[in-house]
Amino acid sequence: MYLGDNKTLYLNTSICNSPLKGSQKMPNSQEKKVSLGIFEKYLTLWIAVCIPVGLLLGRFVPSFGQFLDSLKAGNLSIPIGVCLFFMMYPTVVGIRFRDIVKSTKKPKPLLLTIIANWLIAPPLMTLYANLILTDPLQKAGVILLGLSPCTAMVMWWIMLAKGDLAQGLINTTINALLMIALYAPLAAFYMGISNIPIPWDLIVYSVIFFIALPVFLGALSRRVIMNKKGEEWFNEIYLGLVRKISIIALLLTLIVMFSLEGEVILNNPALVALLAAPNLLHYVTMIALTYSIAWLSNWNYQTSIVTTLIGSSSHFEVAIAVATTIFGIGSGAALATVIGPLMEVPLMLSLTKLGLWTSKYFPRKMHAAK
Numbered sequence: 001m002y003l004g005d006n007k008t009l010y011l012n013t014s015i016c017n018s019p020l021k022g023s024q025k026m027p028n029s030q031e032k033k034v035s036l037g038i039f040e041k042y043l044t045l046w047i048a049v050c051i052p053v054g055l056l057l058g059r060f061v062p063s064f065g066q067f068l069d070s071l072k073a074g075n076l077s078i079p080i081g082v083c084l085f086f087m088m089y090p091t092v093v094g095i096r097f098r099d100i101v102k103s104t105k106k107p108k109p110l111l112l113t114i115i116a117n118w119l120i121a122p123p124l125m126t127l128y129a130n131l132i133l134t135d136p137l138q139k140a141g142v143i144l145l146g147l148s149p150c151t152a153m154v155m156w157w158i159m160l161a162k163g164d165l166a167q168g169l170i171n172t173t174i175n176a177l178l179m180i181a182l183y184a185p186l187a188a189f190y191m192g193i194s195n196i197p198i199p200w201d202l203i204v205y206s207v208i209f210f211i212a213l214p215v216f217l218g219a220l221s222r223r224v225i226m227n228k229k230g231e232e233w234f235n236e237i238y239l240g241l242v243r244k245i246s247i248i249a250l251l252l253t254l255i256v257m258f259s260l261e262g263e264v265i266l267n268n269p270a271l272v273a274l275l276a277a278p279n280l281l282h283y284v285t286m287i288a289l290t291y292s293i294a295w296l297s298n299w300n301y302q303t304s305i306v307t308t309l310i311g312s313s314s315h316f317e318v319a320i321a322v323a324t325t326i327f328g329i330g331s332g333a334a335l336a337t338v339i340g341p342l343m344e345v346p347l348m349l350s351l352t353k354l355g356l357w358t359s360k361y362f363p364r365k366m367h368a369a370k
Contacts, residue, residue: 058262
């Protein structure tokens with residue numbers, strides 16, 4: 001699925017099967033044009049509305065955010081977890097096993113995301129934090145945001161940007177496994193703190209509920225529905241339905257997520273702006289770096305946007321959990337990590353629009369990257 005001119009929804013019935021070449025369009029047999037519903041047509045507007053609604057709820061109805069915050073399984077917020085699941089399932093239900101196998105034969109994009117996420121992003125965020133901030137706790141919180149990539153919501157942005165979902169699934173799975181091995185040592189190295197408490201339950205829950213379970217249920221439902229209803233009904237009706245649900249889940253996620261932090265953010269506007277500066281520089285640098293390398297490498301657009309979205313993302317849920325565990329809920333570090341979702345959502349949305357707008361320039365030459 002992708003949003004073309006903001007008035008038309010395209011359902012690609014062979015998701016990730018054949019990369020786009022330059023501005024080449026999919027053949028008519030693979031593309032169905034349907035009218036957009038109110039959520040899809042005005043998605044940017046709805047996101048722009050839901051973020052302040054969540055912030056205002058958290059500020060003026062703090063009991064709402066406190067109630068939602070009490071619904072947890074370990075460090076995982078149940079309301080956010082449920083919403084993220086319904087965002088993830090539609091992104092993977094259309095992926096075919098042969099698409100995943102095909103993506104494993106292209107190791108260079110995966111290698112770029114690993115280098116970007118684990119070798120470049122952490123020292124870069126540390127550099128920006130030290131250049132802009134003076135408070136050591138605030139620095140620590142910002143550094144935590146740069147230590148690991150997103151492994152859940154980023155798949156939704158990949159879907160929205162018309163990226164290669166199979167490639168995205170492989171990359172996020174590998175990053176989730178690397179997070180288990182690398183997060184603690186990287187945090188200890190860049191913050192100079194030993195015995196970093198890692199929220200293993202949050203990481204394990206994320207892998208199970210936002211990767212493994214959606215992939216399993218997606219493959220199962222795809223097989224069952226196609227056997228009973230046929231491939232055409234699955235592609236034209238079912239995929240359209242579940243992706244409408246995913247948009248609603250995204251909007252609910254934004255309201256819930258920002259209501260949890262609304263009071264903190266709105267009570268500290270000047271500090272929030274200061275803490276946003278290193279994050280913004282980090283995002284812009286990583287986006288420019290990964291997107292440029294992908295273009296120079298002559299990769300197709302679908303692969304390029306995946307490496308850029310994942311390479312510039314942040315696993316702010318883990319950062320928030322670690323900061324509150326080490327430094328306390330009201331600490332400068334905890335406040336700094338709250339900036340994560342506030343920055344990531346509008347920036348990822350902007351990146352998807354930038355990607356769609358620049359897709360005609362990929363690949364750099366008139367043949368697909370090999």
